[in-house]
Amino acid sequence: MRSVIITRPGDPSVLEIAERPKPQPGPHQVVIRTAAATVNPTDVLLREQGGGELPPPWTPGTEVAGTVEAVGEGADFQPGERVFAAVYPRRPEGGAQAELVLAPAASVVRTPDGVPDVEAATIPMNGLTVLQALRRLNLPPGATLGVIGSAGAVGQYAVQLGVHAGLRVLADAKPGEEELVRGFGAHEVIPRSDNPGAAFRAVVPDGVDGLIDAAVLDAAALAPIRDGGALATLRFWTGPTERGIRIEPILVLDDMERTESLQELADHLRTGRLTTRIADTYPVDRVQEAHRRLAAGGVRGRLVLVF
Numbered sequence: 156m157r158s159v160i161i162t163r164p165g166d167p168s169v170l171e172i173a174e175r176p177k178p179q180p181g182p183h184q185v186v187i188r189t190a191a192a193t194v195n196p197t198d199v200l201l202r203e204q205g206g207g208e209l210p211p212p213w214t215p216g217t218e219v220a221g222t223v224e225a226v227g228e229g230a231d232f233q234p235g236e237r238v239f240a241a242v243y244p245r246r247p248e249g250g251a252q253a254e255l256v257l258a259p260a261a262s263v264v265r266t267p268d269g270v271p272d273v274e275a276a277t278i279p280m281n282g283l284t285v286l287q288a289l290r291r292l293n294l295p296p297g298a299t300l301g302v303i304g305s306a307g308a309v310g311q312y313a314v315q316l317g318v319h320a321g322l323r324v325l326a327d328a329k330p331g332e333e334e335l336v337r338g339f340g341a342h343e344v345i346p347r348s349d350n351p352g353a354a355f356r357a358v359v360p361d362g363v364d365g366l367i368d369a370a371v372l373d374a375a376a377l378a379p380i381r382d383g384g385a386l387a388t389l390r391f392w393t394g395p396t397e398r399g400i401r402i403e404p405i406l407v408l409d410d411m412e413r414t415e416s417l418q419e420l421a422d423h424l425r426t427g428r429l430t431t432r433i434a435d436t437y438p439v440d441r442v443q444e445a446h447r448r449l450a451a452g453g454v455r456g457r458l459v460l461v462f
């Protein structure tokens with residue numbers, strides 16, 4: 156089966172297409188025939204840094220949508236069912252950018268009727284990330300949630316799921332993107348600024364109760380938060396903190412087999428509470444182009460590889 160592979164860290168030219176052994180499902184595993192797999196910032200990291208202890212070749216990709224190809228013992232799926240799944244790529248079986256993807260059944264849910272595969276593929280990894288962030292921020296309904304990097308995938312889902320959780324959501328936007336962010340349901344749109352503390356506090360002088368930092372500002376994301384509030388960070392930043400602010404480093408890997416969260420995302424997708432944005436689709440053979448485009452920045456919506 157055809158797969159994207161990386162045999163050494165480097166620029167997008169290290170991405171190749173190769174034949175790899177067909178995966179066989181073990182107990183409680185599913186093999187998915189891929190229709191669509193997204194390209195995310197984490198795939199750029201895997202390409203640039205390599206897979207660490209894991210010997211190459213590495214296959215990137217954390218999100219897949221397609222149809223069930225084969226089912227292991229105890230996995231409650233039927234061949235041919237449409238599904239989407241979150242996948243951890245730093246494992247011997249590789250990630251989602253392959254014609255056939257092995258996944259734990261717990262990481263797989265059925266795709267709602269009428270939702271195309273390219274759209275379903277954009278949901279699981281970043282959706283799980285936001286559900287984990289909201290759970291760990293643990294804000295009561297009516298509390299204020301700040302979102303930085305709101306026009307990105309994590310940011311969009313943070314706004315949409317924060318609103319659904321009954322929070323008052325304040326989301327940043329750069330000039331020209333205010334309507335986009337307001338369209339996600341943000342109650343207040345905050346001008347994107349080098350001084351996010353001043354920008355958010357112009358609306359909530361005491362600071363927000365919690366904040367999801369999808370722009371990876373880390374220490375600079377503390378300023379908009381009230382004393383004793385909480386910050387969800389997305390690239391392992393743990394502090395130092397200030398003013399009693401609790402820092403919650405988010406790790407989606409911890410939730411990749413959290414079926415109830417994936418099911419919740421499928422329900423939000425079905426009802427339209429979560430919406431998807433596709434920047435572009437690329438046949439998998441053009442994976443290098445997709446990486447170049449993502450690395451250049453400013454992409455709005457997800458880039459999706461189709462198989």
Ligand SMILES: NC(=O)c1ccc[n+]([C@@H]2O[C@H](COP(=O)([O-])OP(=O)(O)OC[C@H]3O[C@@H](n4cnc5c(N)ncnc54)[C@H](OP(=O)(O)O)[C@@H]3O)[C@@H](O)[C@H]2O)c1
Nearest residue numbers: 196197284304306307308309310369370389405406407453
């Ligand atoms: N820890 C985990 O488990 C986990 C899981 C999922 C994602 N992540 C990480 O979360 C981050 C966000 O992912 P994503 O897919 O949402 O990325 P994305 O789609 O590229 O979105 C990032 C957003 O942040 C904006 N931004 C960049 N610099 C900014 C600044 N100084 N101030 C305000 N906004 C700024 C970007 O705008 P411009 O394009 O205009 O710069 C973009 O809208 C990535 O670093 C990703 O690796 C971590």
